[in-house]
Structures are given as C-alpha cells and as structure tokens.
Amino acid sequence: MHTSKVHLTAALIAAVATLAACAPATATGGGVDSGPGADLYENHCLECHESTVHVRERHAARTFEEVQTWVRRWAQYRELDWNEDEIRAVSTYLNERYYRY
Numbered sequence: 132m133h134t135s136k137v138h139l140t141a142a143l144i145a146a147v148a149t150l151a152a153c154a155p156a157t158a159t160g161g162g163v164d165s166g167p168g169a170d171l172y173e174n175h176c177l178e179c180h181e182s183t184v185h186v187r188e189r190h191a192a193r194t195f196e197e198v199q200t201w202v203r204r205w206a207q208y209r210e211l212d213w214n215e216d217e218i219r220a221v222s223t224y225l226n227e228r229y230y231r232y
C-alpha cells in the first residue's frame with residue numbers, strides 16, 4: 132500500500148531528526164515501540180528472533196555500540212542493504228525495548 136510507505140518514510144525522517152538532536156551514543160528518545168525501527172525489525176528479523184534473544188540474562192551486546200554492530204551484521208547477513216539511519220533506527224528500537232543502555 133502506498134500510504135504506509137509514505138508513513139514509514141515520514142516516521143523515519145522524524146526519528147532521524149530526533150536522533151540527530153540527541154547525543155549519538157545515548158539515544159534516549161523514548162516511545163519507539165511502533166516507530167520505523169520496530170517496523171523494520173518486525174519485517175526482517177522477527178522470523179528468527181522472538182524477543183528471547185534479547186532478554187536472556189547475558190546479552191552478547193553490552194553497549195549501544197555493540198547493539199548497532201549486531202544490527203549491522205544481521206542486516207548484511209540478510210542482504211537488506213540498510214543505510215546508517217535504518218541501522219540506527221532498529222538499534223534504537225531494540226535498545227529502548229530490551230537493552231536500555
């Protein structure tokens with residue numbers, strides 16, 4: 132559907148603008164439960180990941196930087212060709228939702 136694509140783009144731009152206003156490593160946006168990062172993650176990553184990977188006791192990712200490294204790695208693995216904004220949107224979503232660094 133056309134409208135949802137437009138919505139996603141608008142939301143992505145909004146998220147990027149918000150992030151740009153924050154310090155890059157601290158991503159304390161809040162309210163990303165249904166943002167572009169959530170959509171991207173649900174569309175491309177959830178088939179393997181139920182939330183369990185991220186809520187296990189010992190996270191492989193121990194900093195926000197490492198979360199981003201994982202996201203980048205998985206995006207490459209899936210050949211999604213995500214740009215930095217998309218990687219950051221998904222990392223922020225995961226961080227807000229599970230890690231809280």
Ligand code: HEC
Nearest residue numbers: 175176179180184185189190191192198201202205206221
């Ligand atoms: C083929 C199945 C599969 C797909 C698809 C997949 N993942 Fe994963 N992911 C895993 C597994 C399994 C692990 C645990 C790896 C480990 O601990 O060594 C993992 C680990 C991770 C971690 C680190 C979790 C931690 O412990 O902190 C992140 C972040 C992550 N994946 C993000 C993503 C993102 C973003 C996508 C979509 C672009 C994605 N994954 C797609 C299977 C998958």
